[in-house]
Amino acid sequence: MPLLIHLRVLLVAAGLAVCRGYPTDGAGDARAYNSSMCQRSFPCGGLNIHYPLYLSNESKVVDGVAYSYCGYPGMAVLCDDSRATLQLAWGTNYTVLGIDYDNHTITLADADILASNGGCPRPRHNVTIPREAWLNFTPTGNTTISFFLNCSLAAPPPPDVVPINCTGFDPGRGSFLAPQLGAPDFDPSVACNEVYVAPVLTGEWLTSPEHRRRLGDGGYGDVLRRGFRLSWDPSAGPCFRCELSGGRCSYNQLGGFLGCLCSDGRVRTTDCGPKKVSKKTITAIGSSAAALVLFLLLVVVSFLYIRKRRQYKMTSSSRLLKYSNSGGTPRSRGGSDLESDSVHNLQTHHFAYEELEEATGGFCDTRELGDGGFGTVYKGQLRDGRVVAVKRLYNNGCRHVEQFVNEAAILSRLRHPNLVTFYGCTSSRSRELLLVYEYVPNGTVADHLHGHRAGERALPWPLRLNVAVEAAAALAYLHAIEPSVVHRDVKTTNILLDADFHVKVADFGLSRLFPLDGATHVSTAPQGTPGYVDPEYHQCYQLTDRSDVYSFGVVLAELISSKPAVDVTRDRDEINLAAMAVGRIQRSELEQLVDAELGYGFDEATTKAMTMVAELAFRCLQQNSEMRPPIREVLDGLRGIQEGGAREKKYDVVVVPRSPNTVHAPWDSMSTTPSITSSA
Known part of the structure; x- marks a missing residue:
């Protein structure tokens, strides 16, 4: 549990103010607030909007506390042109189609889709819910449509994938969609320029073959305009007691509880005073008090432990993480500290925006190196002569700023010869958020295996x-x-090669820190790239270090086969390279998987080494994460193969008995980058 949550629980349980700015007098009353800015309700777009939603211009409602508001975090509504708009992420607006206060749900539709003319709107972004928002996707009533746009295909896609037959899409490159329910196990080809996942309401169009046939002719536009549904939990957070007393909760822009806004125009720390409640409610509250006391004891112990850990906090960039070739364990700050850092507080060099603009020639198109996951990467040269790669955050809000800060926060504390070197970033006061890395000149491993540089055979x-x-x-x-x-x-594509073909692992926008409390996993919505995502993580929403091991198993399969992780031109059960590799190895058909031009079958040493690597890849690709080896064991095995000293007993068997535990299970394409998620 993060430190801030521990503090809030302690303060609320003790009946104290959660933040400064609300001193109480002897009667228990706090400061007055401008109640006229927190309207009880207001009409907008044919809807009656009221608490816990609030007008987006309701700020500074409490004296002395800036950027506070009267409603739940992430539920600010902009009323403009007789239309209610909710902004989920920076620059992405969604029109409010309906609100069900009894069931605590809100129906939204992409404002860009609604504003498009004709029946074939073009998806532009995925839906991302900010971590501090109190909105979540409803467990029922929603599904998704996956869009694969501008794909170069050497053969027709699987029959259940629906082609988009609309004007406005590049006629020379195929575009497709795949509904979640009843759709094939379809992943986008690496040749697809754009991949989007749009949430939609479940309806007749999923179950009726007639409706499904109309999707590719523009029928999907009607489905998108019907929107999707989010929900909120009125009992979540520390404001339950406030609402129980007839008040409304006020929060700051980071989601921190400020106080209880009462009908008499005053702010109190926890509630609006005594209110008649039923005996049943009193009994329920009393029965939970004993459990709360025990819980608080655990919270106090956890708080003291975390505070002790924070004493090791680094105070300068000269104390960044150090590394050793033997795989030492450098120490860093606690995970809650790291993930709460802002760009301004990062312990790294801060570049001026003007310097980076000059270094990249004004972010000239001719200097563009490619897409970096949530920003465009440009080649540049600093005033001191260093050649660098500069990642520029997308301005259209299609990627979450949190991933940008996450990558800077993590990389600023890492030092390893096989990780891309992080030079710094712009500050939070800069005109734009920019990350600066060393320039790695030899492209990506994907480029050399099956990309535009594959013909060089380098x-x-x-x-x-x-x-x-x-x-x-x-x-x-x-x-x-x-x-x-x-x-x-x-x-x-995230493994770069320098001039001497040494590895530089890059792109930490989706990376996560594991807590120091011995947790075995982190619960979070799946994110990653189709073809590489751990199927157990995709199904159970539990991220572990073995999720990286699975993805690395796909990389090993690519290295021995020269094939992309996903290719829709292959047979349906082999579109996914992981499934192909597991199946071929189980059937003793390794010669049909490996790249014969590497010397397999002709050179004895190469044949033996590739067979050993294939066995390692097979172990990494097990669906059950507990059956995968830790990455340290994989590294030792690879070094043994490279040195020619691997023990025969460990690596001479490739084919293992077939069982349900070793068969790769197909999985759908819902988890694309970035995925629909409410947690980063």
Whole structure:
């Protein structure tokens, strides 16, 4: 449990003020607030909008506390042109179609989709719910449509994938959609330029073949305009007592509870005073008091432990994490500290925006290196002569700023020869958020395996094996530090190669820190790239370090086969490379998986090494995470193969008995990057 949550629970339970700015007098009353700014209700777009929603311009409602508001976090409504709009993420607006206060749900539709003309709107972004918002996707009534736009295909897609036959889409490149229910196990090809997942309401269009046939002819537009449904929990957080007394909760812009806004125009720390409640309610509150006391004892112990851990907080960039080739365990700050950092507070160099603008030639298109997950990457040269790569956050709000800060916060504390070097970023007061890395000139491993540089044949087997060893060394370092880091997006496009073909693992926008309390997993909605996401993580929403091991198993399969992780031109049961590799290895058909041009079957040493690597990949790709080896064991195995000293007993068997536990289960394409998620 993060430190701030511990503090709030302690203060609320003790009946104290949660934040400064609300001193109480002897009668227990606090300051007055401008109640005229917190209207009881207001009409907008044919809807009656009231608490817990609030007008977005209701700020500074409490004297002395800026950026506070009277409603739940993340539920600010902008009323403009007789239309109610809710902004879920920076720059992404959703029109409010309906509100059900009794069932605590709100129906939204993408404002860009509603404003589009014609029946074939073009999806532009995924839905991301800010972490501090009190909104969640309803467990029932919603499903998704996956869009795969501008794909280059050598063969027709699977029959259940619906082609989009609309004007406005590039006629030379295929575009497709796949509803979640009844859709095939379809992942977008690496040749698809854009992938989006749109939430929609479940309805007749999913179950009726007639409706499904009309989707690709523009019928999907009607489905998108019907919107999707989010819900909120009125009993969540510390404001339950406030609402029970007839008050309304006030929060700051970070989601911190400020106080209880009462009908007499005053602010109180926890509630609005005595209110008649039923005997049943009193009994329920009393019965939970004993449990609360026990809980508070645990909270106090946890709080003292976390406070002690924070004493190790680093105070300057000279005390950044250190590394050793033997995989040491450098220490860092507690996980809650790291993930709550702002760009301004990062212990790293802050560049001026003007310097980076000059270094990249005004972010000239000719200097664009590619897409960095949530921003565009440009090549530049600093005034001191260093050649750098500059990542620029998308301005259209299609990616969450939190991922940007997360990558800067994590990389500023990591040092390893096989991780991309982080030079710094702009401050939070800059015109734009920019990250600065070392420039890695030799492209990505994906480029050399099956991309535009594959024809150069610059990656013979010894180099590929070294790529595997160095990438595993980088992951072993991440998993060994305290708090450990799970990359969560291990793939060949995030493994860069320098001029000497040494590995530089990059792109930490989706990475997560593991707490220092010995937790075995972090519960979070699946994120990652199709073809690489751990199926157990996708199904159970539990992220572990073995999720990285699964993704690395796909990388190993790519290194020995030269095939992309996802290819819709392959047979349906082999679109996913992980499924193909597991199946071919189980059937003793390794020669049909490996790239024969690497020397497999012709050179005895190469054949033996590739067979051993295939066995390692097979172990990494087990659906049950407990059956996968830790990354340190994978690294030791790869080093043994590279040195030619691997024990025959451990690596001479490739085919294992077939069982349900070793068969890769197909999974749907709901989890694309970035996924629909309410937690980062």
